[in-house]
Amino acid sequence: RAQERVFNFAAGPATLPETVLRRAQSELHVWRGSGMSVMEMSHRGKEFKSIIEKAESDLRTLLQIPSEYSVLFLQGGATTQFAAVPLNLCSPADAVDYIITGSWSDKAFKEAQKFSKPTIIWSGKPEKYTKVPSFEALQQNPDAKYLHICANETIHGVEYKNYPTPKNPNAVLVADMSSNFCSKPVDVSKFGVIYAGAQKNVGPSGVTIVIIRNDLIGHAQESTPIMLDYKIHAENNSLYNTPPCYGIYMCGLVFEDLLEQGGLGEVEKKNVKKAEVLYNTIDGSNGFYKCPVEKSVRSLMNVPFTLEKPELEGEFIKEAAKENMVQLKGHRSVGGMRASIYNAMPLAGVQKLVAFMKDFQARHA
Numbered sequence: 001r002a003q004e005r006v007f008n009f010a011a012g013p014a015t016l017p018e019t020v021l022r023r024a025q026s027e028l029h030v031w032r033g034s035g036m037s038v039m040e041m042s043h044r045g046k047e048f049k050s051i052i053e054k055a056e057s058d059l060r061t062l063l064q065i066p067s068e069y070s071v072l073f074l075q076g077g078a079t080t081q082f083a084a085v086p087l088n089l090c091s092p093a094d095a096v097d098y099i100i101t102g103s104w105s106d107k108a109f110k111e112a113q114k115f116s117k118p119t120i121i122w123s124g125k126p127e128k129y130t131k132v133p134s135f136e137a138l139q140q141n142p143d144a145k146y147l148h149i150c151a152n153e154t155i156h157g158v159e160y161k162n163y164p165t166p167k168n169p170n171a172v173l174v175a176d177m178s179s180n181f182c183s184k185p186v187d188v189s190k191f192g193v194i195y196a197g198a199q200k201n202v203g204p205s206g207v208t209i210v211i212i213r214n215d216l217i218g219h220a221q222e223s224t225p226i227m228l229d230y231k232i233h234a235e236n237n238s239l240y241n242t243p244p245c246y247g248i249y250m251c252g253l254v255f256e257d258l259l260e261q262g263g264l265g266e267v268e269k270k271n272v273k274k275a276e277v278l279y280n281t282i283d284g285s286n287g288f289y290k291c292p293v294e295k296s297v298r299s300l301m302n303v304p305f306t307l308e309k310p311e312l313e314g315e316f317i318k319e320a321a322k323e324n325m326v327q328l329k330g331h332r333s334v335g336g337m338r339a340s341i342y343n344a345m346p347l348a349g350v351q352k353l354v355a356f357m358k359d360f361q362a363r364h365a
């Protein structure tokens with residue numbers, strides 16, 4: 001019982017594939033004949049070099065990343081990228097556009113105010129962050145250097161199903177993909193920069209992945225700290241300073257696992273199925289459960305829902321935990337419940353959750 005795994009519905013750090021954890025366990029104290037753990041290796045040695053190169057190459061295969069893009073394995077979380085993006089892509093006087101679909105794009109916008117002149121060109125706040133704008137109606141700034149979006153709002157459960165194009169032909173689309181990274185195929189060539197913290201879909205916290213078109217590298221503002229300058233990291237293959245070696249190794253194991261599953265097309269099919277099972281249960285509950293997000297932009301990864309009787313929330317969480325389903329409490333800013341069903345959440349976990357939800361409803365309706 002003490003060794004039993006639960007179904008972990010946390011938004012991040014989040015559940016990892018059990019196969020990956022077991023593989024890591026088997027290699028924990030000695031990595032493949034190297035005589036030491038990955039945690040003990042020099043980041044400049046040939047063993048670690050092979051680990052980071054394999055991780056990058058597998059990620060390139062998964063996302064079919066074009067050769068004119070660099071892949072960086074960084075630290076500081078996606079939050080650091082909120083500053084790194086404006087610092088690298090524009091001057092302090094430059095206009096940049098932000099679409100606000102939830103708390104995370106709002107945080108990115110606020111940080112950008114320190115390093116550029118950002119404009120909110122659309123905000124879903126009046127509708128409590130339940131929508132994505134219609135792209136035709138967007139009033140983009142013709143001089144904006146980039147258009148920033150959060151591809152999946154982890155807290156509000158709003159996910160873009162396709163992407164806007166910057167109006168200025170010289171501008172690029174920048175996306176925070178922290179919470180739907182590698183959950184489905186993405187046409188990387190539509191973006192100038194994609195960034196993501198690893199701790200939802202692809203590894204432990206501590207690794208931040210940046211995918212950036214090469215011509216955007218090398219234009220950082222003069223005051224940019226060296227650790228935020230994409231050029232430094234690109235020129236040094238993410239080894240300018242000591243990288244989060246063990247985390248990168250873990251991401252590499254996850255990438256291998258995703259490839260073994262048949263790649264992101266197959267992964268997406270599984271994610272669509274899981275999300276359908278859960279949303280259908282919510283929508284079929286006669287209002288006992290409700291998801292406020294507009295159907296066309298509901299997230300495949302983070303499913304927020306409320307109970308018709310909010311006084312039952314505590315009971316719901318407690319009973320679910322007794323059945324080994326944990327971390328279902330919604331974010332404190334929105335309340336209710338949230339089930340995060342990232343790549344590593346098996347269909348069985350979602351099926352168990354919906355069986356519990358139906359039973360809970362039958363007992364409390």
Ligand code: PLP
Binds near residue numbers: 076152197
């Ligand atoms: N962006 C999104 C969409 C997130 O979900 C999160 C974290 O949950 C962040 C940014 C912040 O990431 P980090 O904690 O890695 O800085």
